[in-house]
Amino acid sequence: MPGGRWLTAAAFALVGLPFVVAVVRLLLQSGSHLTLADDLALIDLHTRRALAWHQQLGVFDRNDWNHPGPTYFYLQAQVYRLLGGGARSLFVGAAFWNGLAALACVAVVRRRSTPARALWAALWICALVGVLAASGPGSTTYSESVLGGLVSPWNPMVVILPLLLTVLLCAAAVDRSACSLLAAAVTGSYVVQTDISAAPLVAVVGGAAALAWLATAAADLVRLGTGEGAAERRAAWWARRRRVVGPLLALGATAVLVVMWLPPLAQQRAGHPGNLTLVARFFAHHHDPYPLSVGWRALLSVDGVLVHGPGGVMRSYLGLQVIHPVGGWVVTVVAGCAAAAAVAGGVVQRNRFAIGLGALVLVGGAAVVVAATHVVGYIFGYILIWAVVLPVAGLIAPGLLAVPAGRRAGGHGTSRPVTAATGLRVGLCVVVAAVSLAASVRVAAMPALARASDPTVGRLTDLVVPFLHPGSRVFVGDSGAGTEDTKLLDTEEFIGLVNLLDERGYRPTVNHVWRTEFGPGYQTTGREPRQVVLTTWDPTSPTQPGYAGKAGDMAVTITDGSGAPVGRAP
Numbered sequence: 001m002p003g004g005r006w007l008t009a010a011a012f013a014l015v016g017l018p019f020v021v022a023v024v025r026l027l028l029q030s031g032s033h034l035t036l037a038d039d040l041a042l043i044d045l046h047t048r049r050a051l052a053w054h055q056q057l058g059v060f061d062r063n064d065w066n067h068p069g070p071t072y073f074y075l076q077a078q079v080y081r082l083l084g085g086g087a088r089s090l091f092v093g094a095a096f097w098n099g100l101a102a103l104a105c106v107a108v109v110r111r112r113s114t115p116a117r118a119l120w121a122a123l124w125i126c127a128l129v130g131v132l133a134a135s136g137p138g139s140t141t142y143s144e145s146v147l148g149g150l151v152s153p154w155n156p157m158v159v160i161l162p163l164l165l166t167v168l169l170c171a172a173a174v175d176r177s178a179c180s181l182l183a184a185a186v187t188g189s190y191v192v193q194t195d196i197s198a199a200p201l202v203a204v205v206g207g208a209a210a211l212a213w214l215a216t217a218a219a220d221l222v223r224l225g226t227g228e229g230a231a232e233r234r235a236a237w238w239a240r241r242r243r244v245v246g247p248l249l250a251l252g253a254t255a256v257l258v259v260m261w262l263p264p265l266a267q268q269r270a271g272h273p274g275n276l277t278l279v280a281r282f283f284a285h286h287h288d289p290y291p292l293s294v295g296w297r298a299l300l301s302v303d304g305v306l307v308h309g310p311g312g313v314m315r316s317y318l319g320l321q322v323i324h325p326v327g328g329w330v331v332t333v334v335a336g337c338a339a340a341a342a343v344a345g346g347v348v349q350r351n352r353f354a355i356g357l358g359a360l361v362l363v364g365g366a367a368v369v370v371a372a373t374h375v376v377g378y379i380f381g382y383i384l385i386w387a388v389v390l391p392v393a394g395l396i397a398p399g400l401l402a403v404p405a406g407r408r409a410g411g412h413g414t415s416r417p418v419t420a421a422t423g424l425r426v427g428l429c430v431v432v433a434a435v436s437l438a439a440s441v442r443v444a445a446m447p448a449l450a451r452a453s454d455p456t457v458g459r460l461t462d463l464v465v466p467f468l469h470p471g472s473r474v475f476v477g478d479s480g481a482g483t484e485d486t487k488l489l490d491t492e493e494f495i496g497l498v499n500l501l502d503e504r505g506y507r508p509t510v511n512h513v514w515r516t517e518f519g520p521g522y523q524t525t526g527r528e529p530r531q532v533v534l535t536t537w538d539p540t541s542p543t544q545p546g547y548a549g550k551a552g553d554m555a556v557t558i559t560d561g562s563g564a565p566v567g568r569a570p
Contacts, residue, residue: 006115008118010122010432010433011115011118011119014433015103015129016100017439018129018133018150018436018442019096019099019102020099022026022095022443023095023099026092029448033450034087034449034450035496036453037456037457037493037494038491038496039059040087041457041492041495041496043076043155044087044499044503045518046070047080047090048077048085048502049519051077051080051085055070055074055519056264057070057263057519058071058072058193058196061516062187064278065278065282066275067155068275068279069193069263070193070264071189071193071194072158072190072194075093075097079096080093084229085503087452090153091152093146093153094153095150097162098151098158101164101165101187102129105125105161108168109168109400111172112172112177112400113353113400116425119425119428119429120396120399120400120428121396121434123432123434123435125392126439127392128160128389129356129439131305131309132149132157133149134311134376135148136148137447139309139310141382144156145451146447148443148446150443151446154196157191158194159191159194160388162190162191162362163191163389164389166184167357167393168396169183169184170208171353171356171360172353172356173209173212175353176217176352177213182257186198188206193260196200197371197384198386201368201386201387203367204367208363209360215343240472244352264276274504283374283376292369292370293367294373295373297318297321299372300322300325301313301322301323301324302368302387304322304331306327307327307331308327310325315381316381318379318381318384319372319379324388331391332391334391335394338358339357339359339362340362341401342398343359346400348463349402353400354397354398355392359396360392360393361391361394361397363395371384456551457496458500461500461504461553463556464556465504466568467503467568467569471505471568472506472529472530474506474508474530474532475528475530476501476533478534493552497534509522509525509528510523511523511524512524527561530566531558531559531561533556533557534554535555537550538555546559546566
């Protein structure tokens with residue numbers, strides 16, 4: 001019969017398998033000539049800044065502020081140090097940190113319940129991993145890259161599994177775990193710093209867990225001093241307080257939490273105004289929410305990702321209609337009923353972990369609906385894609401309940417629990433293994449790393465570099481390059497050029513209008529010895545002073561500070 005250790009090992013191994021496949025596949029490919037554009041290029045640039053401890057804020061937002069904190073960049077910087085840098089490290093790092101979060105989810109369930117229930121949680125985590133592993137143009141956006149969400153370094157994708165971990169930790173906090181509450185504060189801070197759109201869900205589940213923990217702690221303290229057996233309970237309470245591990249973990253989590261928020265708080269104090277002020281002003285000045293029906297349709301659309309994959313949601317505006325309505329309704333209803341059943345069963349069995357997880361899923365769903373109504377502008381799919389963790393957590397929740405044991409023949413005593421049956425355990429292992437293998441096959445079939453490259457960025461760099469001196473400053477200007485249909489894409493490639501020049505040791509600068517995207521230290525002084533300007537190519541472009549060539553629909557000119565053409569560097 002499969003024992004507890006065997007089941008626990010199977011749960012961890014099967015959840016980790018797709019990530020091992022992803023990391024190995026990425027490491028076996030060359031990333032030395034990877035040329036990224038847009039958001040991924042900026043993430044690459046800011047990760048290098050984190051290597052030198054210069055990054056204070058998170059990813060830029062299109063509304064002229066940054067996501068609150070840089071923790072994600074500092075985590076990715078550790079992978080850079082290990083692999084020697086390069087854009088490939090971004091994808092390896094995303095796969096590694098996602099895998100660590102997935103394994104931590106299993107660990108939380110195992111710590112609060114049994115090996116069989118940890119395997120049940122592994123089943124749904126593997127299912128989510130398989131969904132995120134979808135790749136190719138039909139499943140991803142241009143910012144995410146065609147390699148898929150599981151290995152994507154894009155900030156809306158890297159918070160999904162850490163957010164699931166946060167929800168599970170909050171449920172564990174409801175089960176009287178102070179260390180879990182502090183750990184949830186750490187993982188929740190990481191999620192909010194990386195993608196502030198998830199802040200409402202983190203605040204609601206975290207706040208609910210904190211209130212439940214405080215109420216439970218207060219009730220326990222009252223019980224210590226009253227009732228029969230109070231002396232024994234006090235003695236047991238003092239015995240637990242003498243343990244060193246718990247306080248050390250709490251102290252460590254508190255220290256990590258403080259360190260995580262020091263950079264954005266330092267920037268807030270030095271900035272005029274600070275980034276947190278800009279964020280607060282932005283949300284405070286928009287008071288025209290959508291109807292609740294819009295938020296409900298958005299939630300249904302995201303829930304449908306578990307059946308249909310991310311493609312439809314990531315390439316659509318949410319709230320106008322339900323994307324894949326049948327799948328969305330089925331997942332929402334099933335997961336909602338599962339969460340409600342976990343609450344009801346948990347009350348009967350006095351299972352606080354099941355109660356907490358089920359209740360947090362229901363409350364979190366309501367928070368997502370309300371949060372979606374307060375999105376400013378269009379509700380792009382990537383703004384809410386993280387909400388897919390709620391149905392996953394809802395499906396995990398009923399598996400935390402104990403299955404009542406039947407009575408022995410003759411009516412004396414009870415038989416072994418149903419979950420101890422060999423057939424059930426083996427069957428569950430087979431199902432989880434099948435889901436894990438399916439996810440691993442999907443990961444193994446993802447496009448080659450080179451497909452993440454933008455060839456126009458490479459072409460721009462090849463045109464510019466021969467005219468530059470090593471380590472020199474160079475101004476890069478995007479003067480409205482591109483046609484009306486492609487200006488956005490040309491802007492992304494302009495960002496990619498700046499990132500590659502910075503990676504190769506040059507010192508690129510940009511107009512002050514790009515301060516939010518690039519951060520301090522990249523603004524032009526007007527005295528750079530080389531001026532690179534991108535404009536829309538037309539038949540007269542070759543006659544422009546300093547014309548260096550064409551990349552896509554962009555003309556590249558390179559001049560000195562006075563506007564005179566320059567020759568190639570020796």
